[in-house]
Amino acid sequence: RKGRARATPSHGEDHGMALLTEKQVLEIREKYTGKYGELSKLGREYGDHYSTIYLIVNRKNWKYI
Numbered sequence: 001r002k003g004r005a006r007a008t009p010s011h012g013e014d015h016g017m018a019l020l021t022e023k024q025v026l027e028i029r030e031k032y033t034g035k036y037g038e039l040s041k042l043g044r045e046y047g048d049h050y051s052t053i054y055l056i057v058n059r060k061n062w063k064y065i
Contacts, residue, residue: 012062019048025062032057 013021020028028042032053039050039057046053055061 011064020046020056020062022062022065025056025065028053028056 010016012018024046028046031042032038039053042053043050052061
């Protein structure tokens with residue numbers, strides 16, 4: 001009522017806590033082959049936790065891309 005809430009929530013790069021760009025998300029999905037330890041390797045490469053990479057690869061996060 002007072003205009004404090006956002007009309008639409010922030011997604012992807014527009015979100016203030018986003019560490020990755022849309023381009024990086026697409027690169028992660030292309031590079032992932034499913035080998036053991038690859039999530040950790042990609043996490044170190046992109047500066048994020050392996051669980052975040054898992055969520056990106058399995059389209060739980062960044063699902064609109």
